[in-house]
Amino acid sequence: MRQDFIATEKVQMEDDISASVVVSRDVLPNLSPKSSNASVKLVKNCEYRLFQRPDDAVHRGFDKQTEFDMAQPGNFMANFEPLNGDTLADIVEDVVEFQKYTAPMRDLLQAAHDKGGQYVVSSANPRLIGGKPSKNPRYLQVRPDLQKPMRTYVAEMGARLSRRVPLDQALITPVNAVLTGRRNNPPEPGIRPLAVFNPIHYQELPELFMDFICSVTGKSPSTTGAGSEGALTKGPFNALRATADLNNTLVSFIVSGYAGFSSAAGYIGPNRRVDHDISLLIPEIWARLEEHERDPQRMIREGHLEKLEDFEYEGKTVQASRLGYRITDRFVAAFMGKIFDNPAVAMDEAILKPETQDMAVFVDGVNNIVEAQQQAAQHYLDDGSIDDACPPLKALLTIMATGAYQGKDVRHPDIRELFTLDYLLASDWYRQRLETKQRRDIALWQRHCSDLQHFLDQESHQDVAAEMDIAGRLQKAQATLEHIKSPAYLQSLKGTIGADLLEACPG
Numbered sequence: 001m002r003q004d005f006i007a008t009e010k011v012q013m014e015d016d017i018s019a020s021v022v023v024s025r026d027v028l029p030n031l032s033p034k035s036s037n038a039s040v041k042l043v044k045n046c047e048y049r050l051f052q053r054p055d056d057a058v059h060r061g062f063d064k065q066t067e068f069d070m071a072q073p074g075n076f077m078a079n080f081e082p083l084n085g086d087t088l089a090d091i092v093e094d095v096v097e098f099q100k101y102t103a104p105m106r107d108l109l110q111a112a113h114d115k116g117g118q119y120v121v122s123s124a125n126p127r128l129i130g131g132k133p134s135k136n137p138r139y140l141q142v143r144p145d146l147q148k149p150m151r152t153y154v155a156e157m158g159a160r161l162s163r164r165v166p167l168d169q170a171l172i173t174p175v176n177a178v179l180t181g182r183r184n185n186p187p188e189p190g191i192r193p194l195a196v197f198n199p200i201h202y203q204e205l206p207e208l209f210m211d212f213i214c215s216v217t218g219k220s221p222s223t224t225g226a227g228s229e230g231a232l233t234k235g236p237f238n239a240l241r242a243t244a245d246l247n248n249t250l251v252s253f254i255v256s257g258y259a260g261f262s263s264a265a266g267y268i269g270p271n272r273r274v275d276h277d278i279s280l281l282i283p284e285i286w287a288r289l290e291e292h293e294r295d296p297q298r299m300i301r302e303g304h305l306e307k308l309e310d311f312e313y314e315g316k317t318v319q320a321s322r323l324g325y326r327i328t329d330r331f332v333a334a335f336m337g338k339i340f341d342n343p344a345v346a347m348d349e350a351i352l353k354p355e356t357q358d359m360a361v362f363v364d365g366v367n368n369i370v371e372a373q374q375q376a377a378q379h380y381l382d383d384g385s386i387d388d389a390c391p392p393l394k395a396l397l398t399i400m401a402t403g404a405y406q407g408k409d410v411r412h413p414d415i416r417e418l419f420t421l422d423y424l425l426a427s428d429w430y431r432q433r434l435e436t437k438q439r440r441d442i443a444l445w446q447r448h449c450s451d452l453q454h455f456l457d458q459e460s461h462q463d464v465a466a467e468m469d470i471a472g473r474l475q476k477a478q479a480t481l482e483h484i485k486s487p488a489y490l491q492s493l494k495g496t497i498g499a500d501l502l503e504a505c506p507g
Helices: 064-070 085-093 103-115 149-163 205-214 242-256 277-286 296-301 329-335 359-383 391-402 413-417 421-426 428-457 459-467 470-485 487-492
Strands: 018-024 039-045 049-052 138-142 178-183 200-203 260-268 272-275 305-307 311-313 316-318 325-327
Touching (some): 018 242, 039 242, 064 103, 064 138, 085 103, 200 205, 205 242, 205 359, 205 391, 242 391, 260 277, 296 305, 359 391, 391 413, 428 459, 428 470, 459 470, 470 487
Parallel strands (some): 178 260
Antiparallel strands (some): 049 138, 200 260, 200 325, 260 272, 305 325, 311 316
């Protein structure tokens, strides 16, 4: 790292559970100058605590945030070793190692040792299972923006001053960039490789959604295996067919125009273990890029991204084009010099071109992805849920499962056109989504009006109705209902995702 490098101050906006909405930029009172997208996504965190796995906390004093968090009262922790008696004494009395802890964790352990007879956990001591430390220690971290509200306040006020947004107006902080994460693994006994991606990849929507549909993931300390397990564990939380979520997500990407970048974690190639080092670098890089600099088409023109093409290996076609584009040494030279003294050393050929580490492993990793995508897509055909998919998604699922849709593969211009904004806005199925949204909003506000009228009609509620101005609320609800019924409201929905056509089964 450069000696003069200063990491950005980051305010985490979300983790596992959040609510989001996609709206046209035209309806918002102010917008970030970092984005000119026609439609933008607004996100709200729904969690008070974040479920963290502090892998680096095993090194005493390294993860200062985790040591501070775990030294506070009222914690929830899992898979940390309960310490007391001689075990705790050995830790506290080892002066050299004990001094490596930060003060909060050191004080906690010292206090437990001094009192005696108490159990305590150390951030550096995962639970021992079969004599080996667990690879999945967890704790619930209070959201940093709530724990340190001053940082959030400074960020908000800085944006207000820069944009000249008055205090009585909401500050709009839309999503400016989408960078998904990938967990990659080398080959292990019984587990195929998945370390084919270099630090940053860009995929156009067809290839990106092949990955989203499959949700393939590498072996992780928090799971029992690899494959599509990451997606399968979410199944119990969503009883809808997956096509509803995929339709919504695809429409969201098309109307917003967000580019599909991703970063690698775990391994790059079978020999380069990077853990989350790359993931931590991405915000530092993207925070320093102007909007035009992170435009993928510009990156391709400037040679910052190179396209992976299919190739032959031992007489068989390897569909490396599914990986999209990846960063080049020109990207490293252009954008990483503010972070590294010598970027070319940190990002050498083995990192930028994982196939140079072991071509056979690279080929098996690509085949692993393609086969997993084929199997995942086949399920949609087998259970009939493909019938609920919007036209672009239906074409993509068919190509993933069978190789072609109406005689056309994924590279055919007619297939690529299905994923464009012009096609979407002109399509009947997108208009149906908007009309479905309007129809459901009408039903919702009719129910609001009916409930308010029913409350107002109750003689026993007259005093409360007057105090709460139920008559005034009913009047406003009726006015809103009339607006929602109008053609103008339907037109205002353009640029949103509308609503999925999935309906409840008849009773």
